[in-house]
Amino acid sequence: MTVIIHSRAEILAGVEALRALDPRLAAIHDLCGEPPLRRNEGGLEALAWIIVSQQVSVASARAIWARTKAVFDPFTAERLVSAPEADFRTGGLSMPKIRTLRALGQAVLDGLDLDTLAALSADAARAELTKVKGIGPWTADIYLMFCLGHGDAFASGDLALQEAARMLLELEERPNAVTLLEIAEAWRPWRGVAARLLFAYYAKMKNRSGVPID
Known part of the structure; x- marks a missing residue:
């Protein structure tokens, strides 16, 4: 199933699905609220x-x-x-x-x-x-x-996502792109929304102690 994120409706649907899939992402949502749409023109x-x-x-x-x-x-x-x-x-x-x-x-x-x-x-x-x-x-x-709003796209090579995953999972080291992609496999077909949640968590934790959420 390929989901295209056009609006808040798809973000909310993805968040609800991810909350059921992974309580850690539910905790991020509780902490940070609804992630931003971040949708631009393609081409x-x-x-x-x-x-x-x-x-x-x-x-x-x-x-x-x-x-x-x-x-x-x-x-x-x-x-x-x-x-x-x-x-x-x-x-x-x-x-x-x-x-x-x-x-x-x-x-x-x-x-x-x-x-x-x-x-x-x-x-x-x-x-x-x-x-x-x-x-x-x-x-x-x-x-x-x-730009295309692909609901399952996931930039595992992004340093902010890697650092957010390190904090969330209480890892000693930041996961590399391959490891993070393996972690994110459980979040299909909503990895694009999971990424938005992790970006929001990273931004939040930059202004805090860096201690992982419960």
Whole structure:
């Protein structure tokens, strides 16, 4: 079953299902309340923004993105593929990100439909995105979770999710992406909502002692 998160209704349905599946997630919900929807538009620009914003501060990402959008107007797959490197450099993009954006543009021209990936299972959709050279699991999962609203997408490589799981499960070390994915298996088909709960828990605990909830 593939659930698409369009509104609060799907978030609430996911929370109720997760509360029944895992009392630890029920405790997070009791502590933090309803997790935010965090749903954005999908498509080429949305995925490009995720790529651009990686490994830089929010302020830097916004500045780079604004310059890039000014140069790439309209922002199309054709433009990404055909533009000279100088246009990307004007936006302040690094060479690895330039290569990834070019590869993404070519993949779209070759038939990759970014809007219909939500119809696939989370694993299959992730596999399609990571075929694009330069797009890794984290980028794919974040796009699926917050741009397409895939209810079962789960960014196990995200450090905030890993740290939230460490606190929640009282682990000595932060679980890596593979271990966290194994932990999250029990939360299918609502792993996207479980991630939202964990993000909320992480944000809450950053301002507290870091002691796990009961």
